[in-house]
Amino acid sequence: MYTCIVCGYKDLEMESYGKEYPSCEICSCCGFQFGIDDDKGISHDLWRETWIKKDCSFWYTPDRPIAWDVEKQLKSIGIMYKKKDANKNICPVCKYDGLDEPAYNSLGYGSYDICQGCGFQFGLDDYPDKNKGIQKWRENWIRGGSSWYSTSSIKPNWNPTEQLIHLSKIKK
Ligand SMILES: [Zn+2]
Ligand SMILES: [Zn+2]
Structure with missing residues (x-):
């Protein structure tokens, strides 16, 4: 299992950027597709920012862990995020x-x-x-x-x- 460098999700099946090619895998959590979305000029930071603005909605919900802790997940890649009380x-x-x-x-x-x-x-x-x-x-x-x-x-x-x-x- 590999970690998504955009959102910190730990269940990627492939290494996002392998030795030769990007994986083209879509992160189940933030929906970023490695090698495709970045090819369109979207940076990881920009994607993450937009994703957080949309309240970090889990992209592919069947993969969503039962006790998903988005704050902890983002913290694992050094991003401090606090869920809004409104949610x-x-x-x-x-x-x-x-x-x-x-x-x-x-x-x-x-x-x-x-x-x-x-x-x-x-x-x-x-x-x-x-x-x-x-x-x-x-x-x-x-x-x-x-x-x-x-x-x-x-x-x-x-x-x-x-x-x-x-x-x-x-x-x-
Ligand atoms: Zn991700
Ligand atoms: Zn009660």
Whole structure:
């Protein structure tokens, strides 16, 4: 496996620039084609910049690793990148910010995802009154020691105390 010099993706099948010819492989992650896109005069830096501007969307999604960490990937090639908060899906109950999709869509329907922070299922545990359901779940969750629902998925830089401070601010 080889690393993409544009985005840092580590699963390229061929060396991007072999001894004689470029691989002509398209990076599954950033979509850069070695030997083709650069031949058009597009530099790696320019491609990367444009890709980051488009919020680093994974080019060929079936290849996307389950726990894809774009910040870490870019850091591995020396690029500092911070995901924008706007792209994060935040749980309205406990403020866990790692939901796979928005808790509620634009029509207000729940995603049926279960929050890994507090265990709330959007669209189910909020029935029949969304606001009351969320509030009640949150109170119970805090009363129960605000422990993480899924301990395996918790990011190391997240701690419930920080989250609770955040919540108490919202309550005011
Ligand atoms: Zn790439
Ligand atoms: Zn939650």
